[in-house]
Amino acid sequence: MYSPAAKPDDYESFPYLRRGVDFPAVELSDPAARRSRFTAGSDDDRIDHLLADNVTISFHDHPQLLPADFADTPAFLRAKHEFTAFAELRRAGLTAVFDNWFGVIGSTRRTGWKWDDLITTLGLRLADLAHQDGVVVARTVGDILGAQRDGNVAFVMGTESAGMIENELDRIDVLYGLGIRQMGLVYAEANTLGSGQKEQRDGGLTVFGRRAVERMNAVGMLIDVSHASDRTSLDAIEASAKPVAITHAGARAVWPIARMKPDEVLKACAERGGVLGIEAAPHTTVSYDHRAQSIESVMDHFTHAVEVMGIEHVAFGPDTLYGDHAAFQKAISDVIGSSTVFDAGDLEWERVSHVDGLENPTENFRNIAGWLVEHGYRDEEITAVLGGNILRLLGEVWR
Template sequence: MLEPAERYTGYTAYDYLEPGVDYREFAYAKQIGRVPEYQGLALSDDQAERAARLLREETVISLHEHVQVFPEDMGQLRDHIRQGREPTGYEGLSRSGLTAVFDNGMDGTCCISSDAGWKYQDVLFDLGVRMADLAHQDYVIKGETLKDIQYAKETGRVAHIFALEAATPIENEVDRLDVLYGFGVRQMGIAYSEANYLGSGLKERGDGGLTYFGERAVARMNKLGIAIDISHSGDRTCVDVIKASTKPVFITHAGARGLWPTNRMKTDETIVECAKRGGVIGIEAAPHTTLSPEHPRHSLESVMDHFRYCVDLVGIEHVSFGPDTLYGDHVGLHHAFASQLSIGQAHGHVDYEEVEYVDGVENPTEAMANIIGWLVKHDYSDDEIRLVVGGNTLRVLEEVWV
């Protein structure tokens, strides 16, 4: 476990407000020690020292997380969300070793005014409140450019990059992309499991591909400098987006369907087409996603099976990590929002053993540290580790961001 970053002063979310007066207080999950530390690596002293050095020295970027903290009592989840004041896990981030993190916030659970979620005004409220909180401390900074990531690295900070898993809130208004960019959004998905004006999500029975409006939206995202994510899009829509975009695209958080046959995983064709055009796949670790025949009980080992599969398929230059973790009971969140998150349709008819948490990649604090430890244990070189924990992502951002 890392010590807190030197620059972190102990700030907690919304310290500038008065709890019970300005907002309703909830008891939140522990950011550190909610579950036992992972014991599966068993590194030698030399390996542990090398892993710590790499985590400390390299530019470490997670392509996909939700770095807010959830209520300790998930029965209070709806009331907490309707308040619209998600707390960023500053303490956990201070021990993570991350240089930059793509944070998707409330995302598919953005249900401030409607249980259906994805309302434009709700998303703007969520973004604005989170940014107001970031502005009241000096450790986690708003990341919008490559210079911001470099500055975070040089000064011992974390660059927090706002992202959305779907463009659903723009409805049929392409100019809303400009507004969201102005609010700091620098990465955006096409569709989140359900179809929208742009294209099909991965849960739908049929996939009509990228729509004409979707083509306009992709073109606008390219012009603005918003990185495109196809993690939750349907198979045909994924390939259409890759071909329509003038810039490389991300699969920020997924795995390989060739290893685990669910809609939530990507086909070999999609992964290959993404890589052929310079894109990158970030390997997913949210509960009950990246399972494998060799490791059907979800853990770090299951996740890394998908990493190896994708490296063998497209080369190490096109693989990174988007663990998709949070602070709190992720499985409980899935249970509470099974319909919005399309859990059943994403898994289809594949049976799996439910776990309480994914051992080794339970939250944003431990995810990249344990991934680096695994890579060290399995004799990946410093150059290879540098690529997959940040270098590949930076290469794409250099081409996509303005």
């Protein structure tokens, strides 16, 4: 399945193109091949109703297929055609997914993504979505509610970095016009807007960054500080006239690495009306109590965030893909010549082949709902963190 020799109807993305003829092809993973051992719980009927009767939103995911052979990673990263596991995603119980492929791949190339790369990939992505049944591109809250009513999956276009706008403020308007509704200010390394989490000297938000925040507020684009430095995050939250999101991260008090957010940032985000999406990508949301990452370690970050921020400011942005995510991390590190890009420092922890319970977008939210049911959360609390909190935030930010 998903081999270069496959017939056109054996894969879903770009059905109007000839694979291996109209674009280079690498063999892709089978999206149904990897499942966690974790079970969602015993109350299947309650879980079914929670997912079917309410708006469920992934604040950050990559519903694309990874290469089957990670020797193909360089070719995979160069390609601008992205393959989505649409059938799998329809089984996930999701109303909407914040699709953030754009920009993050630029961080895995030595020269980074440029403006033309972003626009080309975004256009190709929208063309693919336009040729799919049962999916819509969400530009308004009404689009998400309509997807829930009609049984469709809504894709919210986002990018993890604003680096590609360089110092051109009007490019924010262009991206908004093309459907981008959420943008990260910085991805790990500093750009013209501010410092990223990898910088040793935290310069915070720049003058241009403040102008970008103002423009994003004005146009109605959600600001994300997931990969921004602590100072940049705090500066952006303070400078923004609208609530700011942390679409995918965890709590540094639970696992003290730069990728996680300190309580100071979490509190500031909540005080201004923002929402945190709990991260689940391998080797991120580890915890002192669960040093081999699983749904249990991820939920350690959730419970801490609820204590610090209040449950009305917490959601989930699992940041997962279809395929061997842990092996993909290693392959990316090899491509960019860094063995520490996903390093958790000198702390005692255990590398895993997958995050049991949160392996891919298909199983994530059913397992999260099951965990919450098993741990005594009320229905109104569960529906809030599965999507209601994000929907409220979007109503305040989007125009």
